[in-house]
Amino acid sequence: MHVLFVCNGNVCRSVIAERLTRAVAVEYDLPGLTAESAGTRALVGFPVEPLAARAIEGLGANADNFRARKLKPELIDRADLVLAMTEQIRDQAAGMGFGAGSRTFTLLEAHRIAKVTGADTIADLHRARHDLALVGRENIADPVGLSESAFCQVGDQIADALVPLLLALAPHEQARPVEDERGGLVVQPGSAPAPLAAFLAAQRIR
Incomplete structure (x- = not known):
């Protein structure tokens, strides 16, 4: 399952999610789970925002060797799931790819759909998306310009939603590894840093 x-800007939120996904793939031995990221108004070529990098490292993942890029239709076309x-x-x-x-x-x-319905495939998520009442808006705010604490809170919010979702979907989706010119997985099998290992242990679902 390849996730975009x-x-x-592709220097904060989407990078946190990308690098956390790659770490989860290694920790849970899910070689078919791959990830990349992009921005609608990307700061093309920029590295991870320093406070976002700290949030990534605080979750036990790695922020190295990253450069922001702009969202393009071909990135959407090759993704199994776009978040x-x-x-x-x-x-x-959604309007950029057929x-x-x-x-x-x-x-x-x-995350909400999977949690409420038990959906464990992308098709199941789509089928259930209009059957559930929506309470409030489902946005993760951009922390750019805010404090380090705000970045940490955003990182935790992403992790709390993302890790259970990945563990529900990845084992059931067809493996389709995708090459990413920005580098491969960020930690080696069996070597997840302690913060990530502890977080993942707490996030095991159903």
């Missing part, structure tokens, strides 16, 4: 994460950080970004991304709407969600939306 999308935010605005956006806001509803506006979700709708923009048939992309059925596999494009906000991260919080996909």
